[in-house]
Amino acid sequence: MSTAIGVVVTQHIVAGRLHDLQLTGELLRYAAGTEQLDDLASIPPGELVGILADQIATLANAESNPIDAIGVAVPGIVRYDIVEDSPNLTQLKGMHLGEELTRVLAERGITAPVHISNDADCIAAGVAATRGQLEKLTRVWTIGNGLGYGRWPYVDGIWEGGHITVSLDPKERFCGCGGIGHLEGIMGYRAMRLRFLDLEPEEVFANAREGDARCREFVDLWHRALAAGTASFIHLAGPGRFYLTGHNVGFVDLQLLHSHLETMVRLSPLQSFSLEVLPPDDGTALLGAGVSALRTLST
């Protein structure tokens, strides 16, 4: 028996209550209905912690049974409950978010331990929990404005898979981090807009389907880049299933991706990889945030 609260902070904030790893009751949403990318990015850090605490308190006080753990998923490099970097929520950079949130919650009488995790890692944890495979290696690509790489079980490290180098071309310079040749610099939404100043990414993919040569070439590069990143992780940690999700997962052509991956992974013990698309769903990351927090309690 366990009760946890999971919170996901991305472009918006979603929070929910988990009982024995099942969502119970309504999800709470902040900034519901507004799709402004920089909504949350413009909120001062102290205020953001206050909003999180409000949501957690509302859920904690909704029922009488005590909360065992509180898990929060945020984008960026997160280690030991500290947000070391967060390019899309820059106000969190360097913040001891776990400590801060624990302090603000204590003022409201909530003393359950708080655990902060990377959002893509939370999706991996949520997928593993949903599939009943918490003991298996689960890897996830989140395809959106940036490129996220998540894995479960958690292993200490940086794991910024979206910034893996997939090209030696010095002209590949569109990554949000400023690095040359990065996966996100080819696949990220922001990067695609910088590359095609005359077309939106949706138009690039639509034109490619209609046979436009420049767009087709790029869509092929986009899939080869993802195949290269995936192949690198297969060569490091082994084959298995990779899940693809995120706001722009609709751009993925699984067959094309698979065919490129086959050309890159030739060692027979590594060829038992598989790919699966998951529709983006806050509930998965929210569940994973709770799972990660509960798992931290028991280790």
Ligand SMILES: [Zn+2]
């Ligand atoms: Zn980068």
